[in-house]
Amino acid sequence: MxxxxxxxxxxxxxxxxxxxxxxxxxxxxxxxxxxxxxxxxxxxxxxxxxxxxxxxxxxxxxxxxxxxxxxxxxxxxxxxxxxxxxxxxxxxxxxxxxxxxxxSVDDLLDYLTDKEQAATVSLHQWIKGVVTEGWQTIDEILHPQQIEWMGCRSFSITRGKKIDLGLELNGLSVALIVTIAAENQSAIKNQDEVNILIQVSLPKDEYIPGANVYISEGLKVAVIDDKGEEVLDTTSRQNDNWIEVEFSAQFGEKFSIDVILGESKVRQEFVV
Known part of the structure; x- marks a missing residue:
C-alpha cells in the first residue's frame, strides 16, 4: 500500500x-x-x-x-x-x-505522456488522413444498409470503433461512429468551430439485414465537456436501430463521449 x-x-x-x-x-x-x-x-x-x-x-x-x-x-x-x-x-x-x-523515473513520465496522448483521439489528424489506431472506416464497421439509414455520407470524414459494454449487452458490442462533414475541413484549418455528429449502432458483424435486431433500450450517449460536465445526451428507446447526438466544438477544445448501459460505462476522449 x-x-x-x-x-x-x-x-x-x-x-x-x-x-x-x-x-x-x-x-x-x-x-x-x-x-x-x-x-x-x-x-x-x-x-x-x-x-x-x-x-x-x-x-x-x-x-x-x-x-x-x-x-x-x-x-x-x-x-x-x-x-x-x-x-x-x-x-x-x-x-x-x-x-x-x-x-528511469523521467522515462516513466515520458511513457505515460505518450500513452495519454495516444488515448485521446485528435480529430484534426483525421482531416490529414491519419487514422487513429483502433478506429475503422465506415465501410469496415457498418453494413451498407446501416450507412444508408444513418446518413453516413461518402464525402464526410467518418470513423468507427467497436465498444464492448460487457455483460450488460450479453457479450454484444456497439459501434461508436464519429462524423465530421466535409465542409468542416476548412473550419479546422482556419481554427474555427466544427460540427460533430456522434452515432451509436450495432457493428457490421452483429447486424443482420432484414432481421429485427436493435440496440439495447436505455443505451445512453453523453457529451462531456473539458470540465467533466455532461452537456448533451440521448437515450435509446425500444426498437431503435441507432441513436445520435450533434454538437459543435472549437478548434483545440477537448471533450469526451460516454457510452452507458446500466452500470457499464465506456469513455472516449477527443480533441478537435
Missing part, C-alpha cells in the same frame, strides 16, 4: 490524474487473497507499484499481476516505512528484473 501511495502522490504532483480509490488494493479482503498493488492512471491504464527492500537487487513481479498492466514501478521503502524512493519502472511482465535494468 505504501508503494501505491508513493507513486500516486508523485504522479499527481506531475499532473496525472489517478483513480486510486477504485482499485482492489483498497479492499482488505481482496488484498489478503492476491498480491496486488495497482494504481489506475486516468485514460492510460494500470501501473503495478512493487515495493523492494533496501538490499534488493531485483524487482519481483508475481504471476497474478503480469497481465492488464501498462508497467511495473519499483518503490524502495525505508526501514522505518516513513519514506519511499521511486527507483524506476519496466514494461516487461517477467518474474524478476535486475534493478540496474529499470528505466
Amino acid at each position: 505504501l508503494a501505491v501511495y508513493a507513486v500516486d502522490y508523485y504522479l499527481r504532483c506531475m499532473g496525472f490524474e489517478t483513480n486510486q480509490e477504485e482499485e482492489d488494493n483498497y479492499n482488505p479482503w481482496m488484498q489478503s487473497l492476491i498480491d496486488v498493488a495497482d494504481l489506475k492512471v486516468k485514460n492510460i491504464g494500470k501501473l503495478e507499484c512493487r515495493p523492494v527492500l533496501s538490499n534488493a537487487e531485483y524487482l519481483e513481479i508475481p504471476p497474478e499481476v503480469r497481465t492488464d498492466r501498462i508497467g511495473y514501478v519499483a518503490v524502495q521503502l525505508s526501514e522505518s516505512l516513513k519514506s519511499a524512493t521511486i527507483l524506476g519502472f519496466t514494461t516487461q511482465a517477467v518474474a524478476k528484473i535486475p534493478l540496474s535494468q529499470l528505466q
Whole structure:
C-alpha cells in the first residue's frame, strides 16, 4: 500500500490524474487473497507499484499481476516505512528484473505522456488522413444498409470503433461512429468551430439485414465537456436501430463521449 501511495502522490504532483480509490488494493479482503498493488492512471491504464527492500537487487513481479498492466514501478521503502524512493519502472511482465535494468523515473513520465496522448483521439489528424489506431472506416464497421439509414455520407470524414459494454449487452458490442462533414475541413484549418455528429449502432458483424435486431433500450450517449460536465445526451428507446447526438466544438477544445448501459460505462476522449 505504501508503494501505491508513493507513486500516486508523485504522479499527481506531475499532473496525472489517478483513480486510486477504485482499485482492489483498497479492499482488505481482496488484498489478503492476491498480491496486488495497482494504481489506475486516468485514460492510460494500470501501473503495478512493487515495493523492494533496501538490499534488493531485483524487482519481483508475481504471476497474478503480469497481465492488464501498462508497467511495473519499483518503490524502495525505508526501514522505518516513513519514506519511499521511486527507483524506476519496466514494461516487461517477467518474474524478476535486475534493478540496474529499470528505466528511469523521467522515462516513466515520458511513457505515460505518450500513452495519454495516444488515448485521446485528435480529430484534426483525421482531416490529414491519419487514422487513429483502433478506429475503422465506415465501410469496415457498418453494413451498407446501416450507412444508408444513418446518413453516413461518402464525402464526410467518418470513423468507427467497436465498444464492448460487457455483460450488460450479453457479450454484444456497439459501434461508436464519429462524423465530421466535409465542409468542416476548412473550419479546422482556419481554427474555427466544427460540427460533430456522434452515432451509436450495432457493428457490421452483429447486424443482420432484414432481421429485427436493435440496440439495447436505455443505451445512453453523453457529451462531456473539458470540465467533466455532461452537456448533451440521448437515450435509446425500444426498437431503435441507432441513436445520435450533434454538437459543435472549437478548434483545440477537448471533450469526451460516454457510452452507458446500466452500470457499464465506456469513455472516449477527443480533441478537435
